[in-house]
Amino acid sequence: MSKQLPVLTDDGAGCCAPIAQMPLPAEHAARLARAYKALGDPVRLQLLSLIASHPDGEACVCDITAPFELTGPTISHHLKVLREAGLIAGERRGTWVYYRPVRETITELSTLLVLPQAAATVS
Amino acid sequence: MSKQLPVLTDDGAGCCAPIAQMPLPAEHAARLARAYKALGDPVRLQLLSLIASHPDGEACVCDITAPFELTGPTISHHLKVLREAGLIAGERRGTWVYYRPVRETITELSTLLVLPQAAATVS
DNA sequence: CGTCTGGTTCGACAAGCGTCTATTCAAGGA
DNA sequence: TCCTTGAATAGACGCTTGTCGAACCAGACG
Incomplete structure (x- = not known):
């Protein structure tokens, strides 16, 4: 019965304890929401997955546009939403633009949803 | 209120590997998104936190409505969204309705965002 | 029975979001 | 220089969503 909490030392990003630990303050809720x-959009979820699962740790826009039956501007719009949410970061190198996942933000969202061990129902 | 939910017992909390492991298939992306x-709403995030952090493992609607400056119907609407997303489950006992978090779904969302260890680049 | 209280459903409205076409910008190559 | 390609921006359109007031349902209690 070891009680171990995954201590994460995220500077800045991971400011909040998991949702089950204490009620989430309104100001943090707004940012996290x-x-x-x-x-909360299937295209963006797949875009993030495509970028995060790319072998090089980053992906060119030209590569991640093809799998979708959407126009360029629409993909660009979704990438912007992900970028402004702090989930990915982009950089232009020559003709192409490369995106990579931002670990701190993604990990923060994951940690927030970690639930404590189910308490064994004691009499 | 009939709970005719198909018993999709996602044992192990989730069918999908973390987003960085492989591109997320479209059909799963839709459900997860x-x-x-x-x-993706601050009120719902706080509602879930209030429910999940409640000492009894469940919370009465009457208790979680007060902290918000919103009308009853609005809170009820948000609870319905969380319920239909499989994040919480509700039960009526006498006069009051109690909600509890659904571990499997919440854990699945958390696991999906777990990133692998930063690869130590081979030279 | 009638009435009260807790919670949900209904109907409506403004604001937000996803998608498109058309346009613009950025970088290379002839 | 002009032209081509990759990507972002601008503007428009229809659907979705958050919120409300009003009405409705479900129990508990005289």
Whole structure:
């Protein structure tokens, strides 16, 4: 019965304890909800997955546009939403633009949803 | 209120590997995005936190309505969104209705955002 | 029975969001 | 220099969403 809490030392990003630990303050809820909302679209979720699962740790826009039956501007719009949510970061190198996942933000969202061990129902 | 939910017991909390492991298939992305979208509102995020952090493991609607400056119907609407996303489950006992978090779904969303260790680049 | 209280459903409205076409910008190559 | 390609921006359109007041349902209690 070891009680171990995953101590995460995220400077700035991971400011909040998991949702089950204490009620989430309103000001943090607003910021975090914006990030979750960015994930609340199937295209964006797949875009993030494509970028995060790319072998090089980053992906060119030209590569991640093809799998979708959407126009360029629409993909660009979704990338902007992910970027402004702090989930990805982009950089232009020559002709192409490369995006990479932002670990701190993604990890923060994951940690927030970690639930404590189910308490064994003692009499 | 009939709970005719198909018993999709996602054992192990989730069918999908973390987003960085492989590109997320479209059909799973749709379902998961619906769940993240439910978290994409500050009120719902706080509602879930209030329910999940309640000592009894469940919370009465009458208790979680007060902290918000919103009308009853609005809170009820948000609870319905969380319920239909599979994040919480409600039960009526006498006069009051109690909600509890659904571990499987919440854990699935958390796991999906777990990133692998930063690869130590080979030279 | 009638009435009160807790919670949900209904209907409506403004604001927000996803998608498109058309346009613009950025960088290279002839 | 002009032209081509990759990507972002601008503007428009229809659908979705958050919120409300009003009405409705479900129990508990005289």
